[in-house]
Amino acid sequence: MRLHVDQRHERVLELVRDRGSLRVAELAEELGMSAVTLRRDVETLAARGLVERLHGAVVWPSDRPRPAPAAAAPPGAGLVVGMVVPTTEYYYADVVRGARETVEAVGARLTIGLSHYLPDEDAAQARRLLSTGADGLLLTPSWERGRPEAGEGLWAAEQETPVVLVERSAPLGHPAARLDRVRSDHAHGAAEAVAHLAGLGHRAIALAVQDSPTAPRLRVGYGAAVEALGLTPVTPSPLDAVPSRSEADRFERTLEYLCEGVASGDVTAAIVHSDADAIVLIPRLQARGVRVPEDLAVIAYDDEVAGLADLPLTAVAPDKHAVGAAAARLLLSRLGVAEPGAVGADSRAAGGSPAARRHVDILPTLRVRVSCGAAAAS
Template identity: 65%
Template sequence: MRPHVNQRRTRVLELVRARGTVRVTDLARELGVSPVTLRRDIEAMTARGEVRRMHGGIGRVEPGRPAAAVTGRTAGLRVGMVVPTVDHSYADVVRGAREAIEARGARLTVGLTRYLTGEDRIQADRLLSTGAHGLLLTPNWETGSPRPGEGAWTAELPVPAVLVERWAPPGHPAAALDRVASDHAHGAAGAVRHLAGLGHRRIALAGRDTPATARLRAGYEAAVAALGLEPAPPWPPAGPVPLTEAGLFARSLDYLCGAVTAGGVTAALVHGDTDAIMLIPRLQARGVRVPEDLALIAYGDQVAGLAGVPLSAVAPPQHEVGRRAADLLLDRLTTTGQETGPETGPETGPETGPETRQETCQETGPRQHVGLLPHLTIRS
């Protein structure tokens, strides 16, 4: 029996509040109603300010921000987003940003850097030249934060900017920027804490180097120390020559085999989940059974649940990172006194446009460093 309309709309509201955003087609399937019926519900709920409509889906309304008023001052704004790629985890980040931006009547343009040196600045300048009112930035910082002498340009932009999945240390000019990122240290620590709760006393961390690695290792080491666990064999240092893709994978395999057979390791956190899945048959071929000899948790949950041995996994909230970063940037833009339209966009020139907006933006409230906690999904 189909639920009564009020019950159905209550359930829609519960799901949207729990998940942040939901696609209409997925929601209709889950509730067992037609998309046409659900869209009628959405129209009524949007009119009452209970949800906000976006391209292909709906989103929750933030406390204190009525849905009907959300698009008022953001309609027509253009947001530029600089990211290394739109593949893998960044696809969710971009999707979250796009949904938030379109829900508020603004438009998103993406610039891709493909991790090329200096390309992030080139893409940022290109987006500004085409009229971007603000920027979401994921610079090509190999360790997730800038090296000495790197990245100061991000704090010198003529428009508001938010760092996405990047951070800058205290004292660096970019540390004064708004930023939104997954708390990878918390995610790694949570995985260690779960494995320790299962009785494992020697837990390893393995995987390729990414911008998240430094934070992962910091959280891992902090949890090992806090829980009084026995240290795992040290991770092999990087050599003078960068490893190939095959070399990176072989390093993880060799390390884990040695850690189990000679180092007494019984569990590991592997970054990321694709590598973890590929490691399982190769570990078993070398006499290390999973999970009997080595329990694995993957960091990243794109495909971990699809493994022959479904893996427990830590999922950074990438979709929510993109959404929160976009909302933060739009909030900055709408509290600078900036009006929408070409007359006051970046193309008005440096005399009256960007500098005035940036200066005003700095007076609208303290900058925010937002860390969103990853979620651990347990599978058996």
């Protein structure tokens, strides 16, 4: 179909504007026009100052700005990452923030589902996110001990879309153990706290933890460090055998446990999970005549608010932001997307086969303040 003269002029301007310059012969061939007709059109446009003719070429005028080339779409444009977490408060606020920043850095979008630790709500939220377009899932199931019991969590391993477990793991042999996962190494964090207290001369160190998905790993790390360092075993917290019935019950029984340990000389230091619990307990200990850190050195776990206590708390700090970011990078790699400037896991191994699954443990750090009595504390 022959173009109207105005349409021909518009096409000529469009091509010259985009490319900067073109030879007349090349332009005529690309537009399917005779060289005579094209030269006539070019002369008309040149007379109007819209293009310049130069040695058989058509050139965009130097005094007229060319539009910037269209930016390439980010690698994750159009992708949606679904994330199911128990809550976006306290610990998980930073986990979600790390995931969100990583997902948005590649042009993808993060959508959230909250389980509030309700039974079966994890699966329901995952189904909802998938039904509304999520291409992959970051999952923190509400497993009471941080890992599924027998027959629990099978649905997570049955998803057709990529799934990465966040701050959770499954026991060997469980189908979910084959999933990618990223978690804080809480056992290492507890062991670091024990080692720090032992370095300050403490031989009898108690562990006081609330019933939570984090607690089992804290007990593992604590027990391993006590044994490895040859420390004096202390009577376990009564909450280890009989979980608390309420927050008031937890504080009361933990307070009695620590006061009795200090009074008998059996306990000189304690690791308390969480730092919110430690902030509640320390004034109660002091009211009972237990001085911190003189009579009882304390290290808290989580470091959400430990530095804000009136007696700043030494605390183990899991890098929640790094966990969320690493989990998002791993999921994005399964979706074929790499974070700009990052060297991440490739979703395909050499030869095009799927890359091996990854279990990533991120080590917490110890932040020394006043409550442990360290000479280096500020």
